[in-house]
Amino acid sequence: MTRTIRKAAVIGSGVMGSAITAHLANVGIPCLLLDIVPAALTPQEEEAGLTLSSPKVRNRLALNAIALLKKTNPAPLYSEEFAERITPGNVEDHLNLLADVDWIIEVVTERLEIKKSILSKIESVRKPGTIVSTNTSGISVNAMSEHLSEEFQKHFLGTHFFNPPRYMKLLEVIPSEKTDSEVVNFMTAFCEKNLGKGVVIAKDTPNFISNRIGTYGLLVTLQEMVNKGYTVEEVDAVTGPAMGRPKSATFRTLDLVGIDTFVHVANNVFDNVSSETEKAAFAVPEVLKDLVSRGWIGEKGGQGFYKKVKTDQGNQILSLNIQTMEYAPSAKVKSASLEASKAAKGAKAKLKALLATPDRYSELSWNILKQVLVYSAEKLGEIADSIVDIDNAMKWGFNWEFGPFETWDLIGLRRSVERMEAEGATVPSWVKDWLAAGNESFYQNQGGKLFYYSRGEYKGVETRPEIISLKALKEQNKIIRSNSGANLIDIGDDVALLEFTSPNNAIGADILAMIQQSADEVRNNYRGLVIANEGRNFSVGANIMLMLMEAQSGEWDELNDIIHMFQTSMMKLKKLEKPVVAAPHRMTLGGGVEACLPADRILFSAETYFGLVETGVGLIPAGGGCKELVLRTSLANPDPEADLQPAINRIFETIAMAKASTSGHDTKRLGYMRPQDSVIINQDFRIYEAKQAVLEMDRAGYTPPLPSKARVVGRDGRAVLELVTYTMRLGGYISEHDQKIANKLANILTGGDVPAGTMVTEQYLLDLEREAFLSLLGEQKTQERMQYMLAKGKPLRN
Template sequence: MKRTIKKVAVIGSGIMGSAIACHFANIGVEVILLDIVPRELNEHEKKKGLSLENKTVRNRIVNEALKNALKSKPSPIYHQEFAKRIQTGNLEDDIELVNQVDWIIEVVVERLDIKKQVFDNIEKHRKPGTLITSNTSGIPIKFMNEGRSEDFQQHFCGTHFFNPPRYLRLFEIIPGPNTKPEVIAFLNEYGKKFLGKKSVIAKDTPAFIGNRIGIFSIMSLFHIVKEMDMTIEEVDKLTGPVIGRQKSATFRTVDVVGLDTLVHVANGLYENVPHDEQHELFKLPDFIKTMMENNWLGSKTGQGFYKKEKKKDGSSEIKSLDLNTLEYRDRKRASFATLELTKTIDRVADRFEVLIKGKDKAGEFYRKNFAALFAYVSNRIPEITDELYKIDDAMQAGFGWEHGPFQIWDAIGVEKGIKMMAEQGIQPANWVNEMLEAGYDSFYTVKDGNTYFYDIPNKKMQQVPGQDAFIILDNIRDAKAVFKNSGVIVEDLGDGILNVEFRSKMNSIGGDVLDGLNKAIDLAEKEYQGLVVANNGQNFSVGANIGMIFMMAVEQEYDELNMAIKYFQDTMMRMRYSSIPTVAAPHNMTLGGGCELSLHADKVVAHAETYIGLVEFGVGVIPGGGGSKEMTLRAADTYQKDDVELNRLREHFLTIGMAKVSTSAYEAYDLNILQPGKDIVVVNKDRQLAIAKKQALLMAENAYTQPIKRQDIKVLGKQALGAFYVGTDQMLAGNYISEHDKKIANKLAYVMAGGDLSAATKVSEQYLLDLEREAFLSLTGERKTLERLQHMLKKGKPLRN
């Protein structure tokens, strides 16, 4: 039976419920969000003379919760307009609306008695066959199943979203005792395809997979910290980006999530896994108990492991908690010789072998930490899952680890990992030694572009399911490379489509990347059908290599700098005017030059989490790789008869002048960086490259014709230039911008007006590119621009001067 999801009901509008409702609205689903009716009036309602029967009062809880969610940052919704897809109501007046939906998601407080009351109410109105799931993070599904009808039980299971649902990709599906297999299969596929999740089917065990391993990892660290007398700064230094974790590492992450949340799950595990060999590890250390008693829960209470304090001069400083004295002190800088050895190792996976060999405290920490983790995850099979890859998937998607435990173990070496455990007095589960005895020396292997994992029950390698829908660059890079240099690798994706993968630091665009792009276009025009630009980096591209620009400008090598800018422009124009279709597949930060590349592709297949914009003002210049030209062109293409053309141009001018960056791919349409009807957005990052390839192939198969360069761009000349100059004068007079900001803005105005022309005129793209390059070059001769470039290189953030 074909099942579609057109409308869902979310029961419970707390932080999690509202965020789940927003994410369904993100993907175009209609949502009914319901919560309880207030039991008493608040002061505002009393003053207005309202009664408890008033509809506004009765929906107050749900409406305020949704309003707070929509105001929160980071936002749970891709675009504020999408909130119109959410209808609110209450569980007394509107519960019958659940008979209109295809899926009911319960997200109420984590108490079994309350959940059962909610299910009693839902069952009176739910139509047979409707999916019904609980977002519980730990209550066994079998307990919630009790007393329900046969149809309810067959269509009921757990669906555990991780908070925040928009950003964390883990979607655990926990079957109940009587859940139909087709229901689990549907939810598994729906989570991947529509919700953009990493769907993981878990067993009905305490905390399921993600929290079981994640909380163990954190609690293990808490005990190691005390054992090794380490500071929180040292631990956060060792457990952050160096091992492929988020910058907030361990203690800052706990502050953000909330210590009480962690303690709730840890206490639940201590109570519910008495036979776990690491049972005592889930017991709270004394310093955690004291923090809970003091209500030092993290960001929500203003202090946790870190605390922001105001100084006498009004500025703020961050203090750290001393775990021995439990008093806040000045932050201490953490440094380790072992970490210095990894600075030249770009791939995180290649660092682990170096880290565990460290002779200092860092090396000892990693050996203890990884040994405990490896032993624990090996012993959780088959308790929490039968397949080891699901543990890695859960930790990557739910906790933001670049590599899961078994992947880290593989990077170190399975036998080395066992030896490391032996040195700590622990050992892995028996199946690990059996795997080695059977002739398999790793948990994973790659064959013909697909990933295989060691299947423990069958004692052989099996292909990880679901890979047919996506292309994994890590798996094909060596076998399918047709060209490489220091900045890019060009891979053959099959079916006549090439991919250009940036490999430079932070995927910045310098001469080597531009050489690679041109080489890829040459190859594609001669022997292939299309070209995609995509990568698996943390960000698509942070923009042009400003270090190179800074050095040329400081040395006053203006001829070389002029040639470099022109080379960038010419390469972007080749993206637009080659004889083969080009597709850009941006994700995460796509700034400056990365945005310009996307602007010049025939089509953009953007991941929903794409933060894209022309941010060159921050380093004292204007977009010089065709971005200023392109925004002028796009403004001109929107001009309508009897339109106020200057207003259209001003919008595009402000997009650059205010360095606007979209907070999602959908917001990029508002900035005219993405174009409706041409560019598309995908929610599942894993499928982005495969979809981009299909789009390139589709254009090629539909008789793609090389475009003709534009000669018909309407520029407004003095009319626009005068208006922009007046505007920048006013902004400076009001202290909204600095003198240098005004200078940059006026240079941009000159380009986008088409120069000092006496009347509106039709010009070519090359004409605008020449103006753009001249303006960019002149700004690099300004001292304040050099200061901005230097500050960005040193501090990683813009300077206002």
């Protein structure tokens, strides 16, 4: 049968239920949100004259949850307006509406009997064939549904979202013994494409994959800490980026998750495994029990392993001494191994450096790592059938840089197994059999194709056309051109891709040179160009360190040449006779935005934080960003009598206040998204979709945009904006230097000293940009802002 999900329902409007509902709304799925009927009125309801039969009261929990979605930070919604796609209700009055949805998600309290009860109610009203899933972090999917009909069980499975659902990539799909394989396959594909998830298939075992291994790893870490006398700060210094883990490391993570929540998750394994050895491993340490009994459960309790206090010097972070249960100021941790790791470039090199430099911190990392690797190997076949699913679960669910089996390969499989056994560890027999057969790794790259261990042999990772790997293409020698900051790559079907590779993908002369070379190459030999990369962020903007150094050295001719080169490079992209599609993701700021604006289409990743933020370092956009928005405003209002001032005011506010979008969808609110632009939910698919957009335009007979002039609001419009900045300066809202920057920006956006209605060329506006940029770059206060940003990573107000 052909399935689709047009409408969904979520039962349970707590933190997870409402956030899952928000993400369904994010991707365009209308959703019903139901919860129980309150048993009593609030004082506010009584004062308003409401009764227990009033719909506002009966739907209170869902209504409050929807209202909270608009206030929560980080935002669960891509755009606040998407909350309109959620319909509130309750399970007494609106249960019958479940007959009209295609997917029902149960997200009630993590207690088996409560879940069984609500599933029985769902079965009484759902139409046959409707998919029902449970969001649980570890309760048995089979046990929940064993009392229900076979038809229900065929369409029932676990869908374990990770919190927060919008941002966390992992979704564990847990089939029951009776779930139809067609349902599993459909849900896997749907959740990947439509929800943007990384899906792994987990077995119906306690805590499934990610929480099983992650919880084990945290408990092992605690045990090492207690046994060897490490401090909270020492453990977090080792178990963060040095080991390829998030900055929150161990104890900041526990504080964020909630120590009480972690104890519940650990107890779920302890209560549901039969092995005494495993029970002992998941026994909750006394220190955690003590913290829970004191109410020191992490951030939601005001304190946990860390505590923030206010002092005369500002906020101070204290850390817990687990021997005395007292707090003291956090101390910096330094050692040879940590310094070696910090100096190494890239996550792989950091971990290797940490392990290769012997000291007590290197020892801690090894003792944690060896136990987690052995445990992961022991659980293969029990919690999941594939090492790829286990690795992906840890990368996507716990934000590890490498999964356990990838880590084992990285540190040397044979060498590390020999060390483990020499130290008394029991390595699973299948790992030793694999080594005995002459294999040296769990993964193997053969001609750009990846193979992995599967049941005693190498199996090829499934090649999926919608996932284009630039790393794999480079291994297949598909690079057309290359320099120190960028590559031009053949991505197939006569389409080329421009990839930035500089640190933070900051745009400098090397990238600009490659843009110009790429335009020439594509014009002569390719059907079109995609601009995308696989970096952590698309681009943080221009290389401000380089510009600051040049300015402080007085190299003004060189700076003028660089800005001119930036502008001509962007114009070359815009005028290219072949289609250009940009596919930005995550942080796309300043010059990164200006590299996208000339494209015929922009395919924003759902998580794209897009903005011209140069005023934050005392500058204005000078790579065509201002010009492009002024031109778009003029072209969108061809009537010569149309008032452009309101639109120019909005652009001025957006750039002057360094606003960036909070999502790909939010670029529309800020005026960056055009009708031909769109949002790609699954970031892994964006290069493929950008390539398809190039091919579509090529097949349709692409012609580049004709040169255009912009109608500007002129000196009268500039006076309007300058009055705004004057008033704000007078009121103390902005500094004198802020006012100077804003007035320079106003001069560009209004077209300079010309009458209202004047038609100006793109080059004229570019010249205004370049002049303003260079003059601001010469200002001492701007240089101070640039230095502060480089040193502190945040803007200076001076």
